Amino acid sequence: xxxxxxIVQTSRLDAVKEALVEAGIEGMTILEAxxxxxxxxxxxxxxxxxxxxxxxxxxxxxxxxxxxxxxKTVSAILxxxxxxxxxxxxxxxxxxxxxxxxxxxxxxxxxx
Amino acid sequence: MLRRTIKLLFxxxxxAIPVIALAVAPDLKPSPPATQAQxxxxxxxxxxxxTSGDNAWVLVSAALVLMMTAPGLVLFYGGLVxxxxxxxxxxxxxxxxxxxxxxxxxIGYSLAFGAGNGIIGGYxxxxxxxxxxxxxxxxxxxxxxxxxxxxxxMFAIITPALITGAFAERVKFSSMAVFLCxxxxxxxxxxxxxxxxxxxxxxxxxxxxxxxxxxxxxxxxITSGVSALVCALYLGKRVGYPQQNITPHSMVLSFIGAAMxxxxxxxxxxxxxxxxxxxxxxxxxxxxxxxxxxxxxWVITEWMQNGKPxxxxxxxxxxxxxxxxxxxxxxxxxxSALLIGAIAGVVCxxxxxxxxxxFGYDDSLDAFGVHGIGGTMGALLTGLLASGxxxxxxxxxxxxxxxxxxAIDGNWRQLLNQSIGAGLxxxxxxxxxxxxxxxxxxxxxxxxxxxxxxQGLDLSQHGEEGYDLNS
Numbered sequence: 001x002x003x004x005x006x007i008v009q010t011s012r013l014d015a016v017k018e019a020l021v022e023a024g025i026e027g028m029t030i031l032e033a034x035x036x037x038x039x040x041x042x043x044x045x046x047x048x049x050x051x052x053x054x055x056x057x058x059x060x061x062x063x064x065x066x067x068x069x070x071x072k073t074v075s076a077i078l079x080x081x082x083x084x085x086x087x088x089x090x091x092x093x094x095x096x097x098x099x100x101x102x103x104x105x106x107x108x109x110x111x112x
Numbered sequence: 113m114l115r116r117t118i119k120l121l122f123x124x125x126x127x128a129i130p131v132i133a134l135a136v137a138p139d140l141k142p143s144p145p146a147t148q149a150q151x152x153x154x155x156x157x158x159x160x161x162x163t164s165g166d167n168a169w170v171l172v173s174a175a176l177v178l179m180m181t182a183p184g185l186v187l188f189y190g191g192l193v194x195x196x197x198x199x200x201x202x203x204x205x206x207x208x209x210x211x212x213x214x215x216x217x218x219i220g221y222s223l224a225f226g227a228g229n230g231i232i233g234g235y236x237x238x239x240x241x242x243x244x245x246x247x248x249x250x251x252x253x254x255x256x257x258x259x260x261x262x263x264x265x266m267f268a269i270i271t272p273a274l275i276t277g278a279f280a281e282r283v284k285f286s287s288m289a290v291f292l293c294x295x296x297x298x299x300x301x302x303x304x305x306x307x308x309x310x311x312x313x314x315x316x317x318x319x320x321x322x323x324x325x326x327x328x329x330x331x332x333x334i335t336s337g338v339s340a341l342v343c344a345l346y347l348g349k350r351v352g353y354p355q356q357n358i359t360p361h362s363m364v365l366s367f368i369g370a371a372m373x374x375x376x377x378x379x380x381x382x383x384x385x386x387x388x389x390x391x392x393x394x395x396x397x398x399x400x401x402x403x404x405x406x407x408x409x410w411v412i413t414e415w416m417q418n419g420k421p422x423x424x425x426x427x428x429x430x431x432x433x434x435x436x437x438x439x440x441x442x443x444x445x446x447x448s449a450l451l452i453g454a455i456a457g458v459v460c461x462x463x464x465x466x467x468x469x470x471f472g473y474d475d476s477l478d479a480f481g482v483h484g485i486g487g488t489m490g491a492l493l494t495g496l497l498a499s500g501x502x503x504x505x506x507x508x509x510x511x512x513x514x515x516x517x518x519a520i521d522g523n524w525r526q527l528l529n530q531s532i533g534a535g536l537x538x539x540x541x542x543x544x545x546x547x548x549x550x551x552x553x554x555x556x557x558x559x560x561x562x563x564x565x566x567q568g569l570d571l572s573q574h575g576e577e578g579y580d581l582n583s
Binding site for chain 1: 357359360414417418420422424461464465466468469478
């Protein structure tokens with residue numbers, strides 16, 4: 001099982017969700033996040049003074065999928081989230097030790 | 113024989129008509145006592161009709177001015193502070209609504225509008241003794257004196273509330289409440305008495321230096337704005353200012369608050385006509401014109417400086433225009449109001465952007481930059497632009513023409529009077545505020561501890577959270 005964490009532009013969230021559903025993913029967690037990579041922030045004004053805001057709003061999608069689904073999922077996300085501009089985001093993949101369904105205590109890949 | 117009878121009957125009938133008419137006609141000439149009673153009744157009815165129009169308008173204006181405090185100022189200031197301080201900021205103004213009301217009823221109204229001497233009123237109206245529903249000819253001759261009292265109360269409430277903008281995010285609730293209550297007694301009441309109270313040395317009717325202050329440019333804005341500066345200087349800067357970016361947590365709330373201030377200001381200015389007549393219209397028109405001109409002026413100034421017009425600039429401009437026109441609202445021509453607004457927008461923008469940063473004081477919500485400076489400009493511009501054609505405060509000459517009121521009429525002396533009024537406003541504000549700051553700080557402590565300031569007013573002072581989005 002792998003955990004896929006994708007940080008994407010907020011404007012791409014709907015497209016990514018649709019792509020994931022189409023790829024056969026049945027569960028995901030979506031978080032509101034702020035951050036930046038190499039993308040500089042923007043400037044705002046307060047009382048005539050310009051200051052930089054470097055925490056930009058993003059969405060983070062967390063998925064745990066079976067190993068064989070990994071490539072399909074990542075391709076779906078990439079296709080939907082990419083705009084070609086700086087600020088598109090990143091995907092991180094890590095191993096998951098276990099998964100448990102709270103309702104009926106199913107374990108392992110059956111819980112996904 | 114028949115012909116003669118018919119002729120006789122015909123003539124009798126002709127003669128009978130006037131006799132019958134006189135017998136049944138109403139009495140067209142009533143006796144004198146009934147006439148007097150009728151006239152007196154008519155006069156009473158006319159007075160009642162005039163009172164009803166005037167009283168209705170002034171009561172509505174009182175409600176509008178209270179709305180300026182809450183939710184107007186409460187939202188305006190609330191949105192400009194950090195999220196952790198929103199409730200605390202709102203509570204400061206709300207506390208004034210409760211405390212100043214009681215203080216006013218017990219002693220404040222008497223100190224401001226009782227007879228007393230040239231500086232302060234007396235105790236004759238303590239507990240509102242003698243303040244009835246009958247009009248007081250000195251304070252709005254066509255409205256009950258209690259209407260006047262309650263209207264003036266709303267001004268007494270918002271004035272200290274304005275000061276809270278200067279020490280936002282860093283003062284203890286208890287000390288703030290004590291400080292502002294005492295302030296209203298030793299700074300607000302004397303200024304209100306001097307300018308509006310009978311026998312006041314600055315009163316337009318018979319004062320030593322008659323000052324034109326229609327709705328409180330000196331009484332409200334100069335006193336609160338200058339006191340705000342003194343507080344900001346005494347209490348010092350917020351932790352992290354100016355290195356940290358301390359920005360509004362909700363411009364949306366501030367925007368709504370400012371809009372309520374604008375609308376409420378019609379009660380503040382036009383209500384000060386104390387009647388529903390043409391003078392109220394004049395003040396209403398001037399209020400709108402100045403607010404609009406000032407908002408545009410500030411926005412253009414900012415746009416040229418920074419390349420973008422901000423919402424904060426727009427609403428601050430409007431408030432600056434409103435503060436500046438307050439003193440002049442019932443004295444100037446509409447075009448003068450546009451000019452006053454434009455000046456206010458540019459000058460206050462400059463004050464807030466450049467002067468504040470140059471001197472480095474932390475007047476957090478720009479109470480001095482907008483109200484202190486706006487009020488001072490308004491006081492002087494009133495002396496310049498007051499027109500007898502709008503409001504003949506000095507009466508009329510033999511031919512019935514209004515006597516010269518402001519400099520544009522030819523009365524340049526009025527500028528001197530306005531300066532004296534403004535000067536006394538500054539003097540009382542500085543002296544009174546400093547004295548009280550020392551007193552309250554040494555006894556109760558005014559400033560929050562660094563830990564409390566970091567935690568925020570809401571939690572440290574009130575044990576509450578403004579926004580509990582998880583609940």
